[in-house]
Amino acid sequence: MTYSVKELFYTLQGEGARTGRAAIFCRFSGCNFWSGLEKDRENATCRFCDTDFVGTDGPGGGKFASPQELARAAARLWQENTQDRGRPYLVCTGGEPLLQLDEPLIEAFHDAGFEVAVETNGSLPVPKTVDWICVSPKSLTNLVQKQGHELKLVYPQENIRPEDVADLAFKHFFLQPMDGFGPDANGQDTEKFRQDNTRKALDYCRRHPQWRLSLQTHKILQIP
Numbered sequence: 045m046t047y048s049v050k051e052l053f054y055t056l057q058g059e060g061a062r063t064g065r066a067a068i069f070c071r072f073s074g075c076n077f078w079s080g081l082e083k084d085r086e087n088a089t090c091r092f093c094d095t096d097f098v099g100t101d102g103p104g105g106g107k108f109a110s111p112q113e114l115a116r117a118a119a120r121l122w123q124e125n126t127q128d129r130g131r132p133y134l135v136c137t138g139g140e141p142l143l144q145l146d147e148p149l150i151e152a153f154h155d156a157g158f159e160v161a162v163e164t165n166g167s168l169p170v171p172k173t174v175d176w177i178c179v180s181p182k183s184l185t186n187l188v189q190k191q192g193h194e195l196k197l198v199y200p201q202e203n204i205r206p207e208d209v210a211d212l213a214f215k216h217f218f219l220q221p222m223d224g225f226g227p228d229a230n231g232q233d234t235e236k237f238r239q240d241n242t243r244k245a246l247d248y249c250r251r252h253p254q255w256r257l258s259l260q261t262h263k264i265l266q267i268p
Contacts, residue, residue: 047114047144048073051102054125057135058262060178061194061216062161066126067133068118069268071105073097075139077165077182090165090182092198094223097139103268111152119156134158142168150174163196164189180220184208196258198222199245206248206255218258219245 050071057065074080078088080098085091100106104121108114122132134153136145142164150173153160161176166189170177177192184204191213197206199219206219221241223234242259249255262268 045111045144045146045148047108047111047149048100049102049105049108049114050097050100050139052104052114052117052121053102053268054121055262055268057133058260058265058267059220059258060196060218062133062176063258063261065133066130067135067161068121068158069135069137070114070118070141071095071097071102072136072138072141072144073100073105074143075165076143076167077140077186080139089186092222095139111149114149115152115156115158118153118158122158132156132158133161135161135163136174137163140165140168142170145171145174147171147173166190179214181209194218196220199248200241206252210252210254217255219249219255220258220260221245223260 050073052068052070054068057063057067075097077090078084078093118134141162145162150160150171159175161178162170162174163178163180164170166179166181167186168188170189178194178196179189179192180196180198181187181204193214194216195209195212195214196218197209199221210217221238223238245257249257
């Protein structure tokens with residue numbers, strides 16, 4: 045199998061339970077909820093995506109002909125950017141990473157020493173060998189992966205509410221304020237839209253302590 049990767053880069057995890065942890069991010073091309081093209085956003089299942097996952101032209105991106113080739117590229121990045129013996133950590137994201145992430149690639153990442161995490165919309169089952177599962181559902185009707193380590197719900201959404209998923213088998217529950225992208229912003233000023241949604245998420249977490257607030261700290265810190 046050839047793997048299409050938009051970008052492969054070293055950074056700090058910016059969201060959720062592992063915020064602040066050094067990681068290699070492997071952003072796969074493609075998604076099953078949106079083509080990534082603005083002309084299709086209005087009618088997409090997920091209309092508020094803030095990520096470019098089209099093509100393979102990002103930093104470190106490309107076509108990788110084997111699991112071992114991609115794992116070696118990730119391992120080189122880790123070695124070039126780190127100095128101590130902390131366990132290598134790799135986050136598979138997208139787009140929707142499970143359109144491409146398979147058992148042979150997970151095994152290759154493990155053989156290279158990585159702990160492997162996935163950030164998925166939950167519409168496809170996660171392979172059992174993944175070490176950390178973060179599900180960010182965009183539609184209740186399409187939710188297949190109903191257990192994992194963290195559930196990170198972009199808030200507020202029209203098609204799914206916190207109470208719809210509060211009883212699922214996750215260890216951590218996060219609300220992440222919706223950013224100002226796409227039709228769901230209704231033409232509002234991006235910063236005001238983000239601030240209003242942050243207040244809504246904060247108020248919900250105060251009233252429902254099962255939920256914790258997740259902020260996109262990589263945007264606040266202006267890092268990749």
